[in-house]
Amino acid sequence: MQEPKQLLVSAIKNGTVIDHIQAGMATKLLQVLNLGMHKKIVTLGLNLPSKDMGSKDLIKIEDKELTEQEANKIAIFSPLASINIINNYEVIKKFNVTLLETVQSLIVCPNPKCITNNENMDSDFKVHHQNNQIKLQCKYCEKIFLQSDINDYRA
């Protein structure tokens, strides 16, 4: 049996590891995935050393298997994130997040005069990915925002 590696964030038995999160984004993902309400262990690694990325964040969620739909919500914050589904300490499934063309019901439009902030309705954003920069355009008020302009989410 292989010697267990020294882990900076302790291993989980069953659940999901979200790896290669862009450094600084993990706390946003907690909000987006509503992990504050998760009753089991959630461990968080911030600014961990990474060969590919320099530094990265990481989230381990005990007893929750992230669906692809949930995982894709992550893509606008961290398009390089990878998802590892863990069963009995082994990775049984691994996939990358996919940047979708539109994102519904996730982002709160930062424009206070947008109709979406004034009626009980879903938000809807078009995702533009150009030159390694993600821009989000509200379908309603048509304003274009950087990911860093977005402060609030509908988990």
Next chain:
Amino acid sequence: MTVNLIGRDIISIPELSREEILAVLENARSLKQTPQPKLLENHVMGSCFYEPSTRTRLSFETAMQRLGGKVVGFADPAVTSTKKGETLYDSTRIIGQYVDVIAMRHPLEGSARRASEATDKPILNGGDGANQHPTQTLLDLFTIDECQKKLENLDIALVGDLKYGRTTHSLAQALTHFNAHLYFVAPNSLQMPNYICEELKAKNIIFSFHEKIEDIIDKVDILYMTRIQGERFADQIEYQKIKNIFVLTAKMLENVRPNLSVLHPLPRVGEITTDVDATKHAYYFEQAENGLYVRQALLAMVLGKLNK
């Protein structure tokens, strides 16, 4: 190529193709020359103005009536269920059951798009907050074409509050179809937003930034003036200094191109002095009149009574 706008919502200028824009202008031209007082008989327009408007509302309403259609509606939301807390979605869904087409203005951005989700009847956006005002842009293009006898390759200056002015944003976007050379004249703090400039660059449109009308006035075919609103300035002393720089007087028009036309979406406050009205360059009152024909064309096209 046939353009068919039957049942279409007219919400945002970037959604209209060059061919669609040209078809609207051609139909407007034809309606200006040959009125069609029975074209929209037996049709009803809902005129839903959730915030004040003079030109847009009255020209939509007269456009419908001059085509033989009828108008119902309101000019003040205080007399509607909005005051009781009804959502725009519910109001529009119900109004859509009574009328054939809805012209609307609303203070919130994206309201016209939201309304279009509540009804199958076409929505004509008469302004949604600071976002879009597509019928203004179409009447601007119609007017430019009318006074210059062409739309292509013109030198056009946009002057005033270019940061918050929805009119100048939509006009700049629409002019990308016609290879305009654009001059943006505004105080630094009110210059054209980056996202519009990026769109222009992507479409190879040439543009430049200026701080004085005098720097460009002899280089352009169209001088499109807009109002600088005092409330945009945190520092009122700064506003007092700036506001006089962006005033056009008849004297400034002495050495301009003979074909130069001055446009303004109106209302003007002090940015075009009244002595300009008597010059051959003033074209803003004709521009306001043209709103009638462009809105007639749009009503007839979305109701399937005119195609090109």
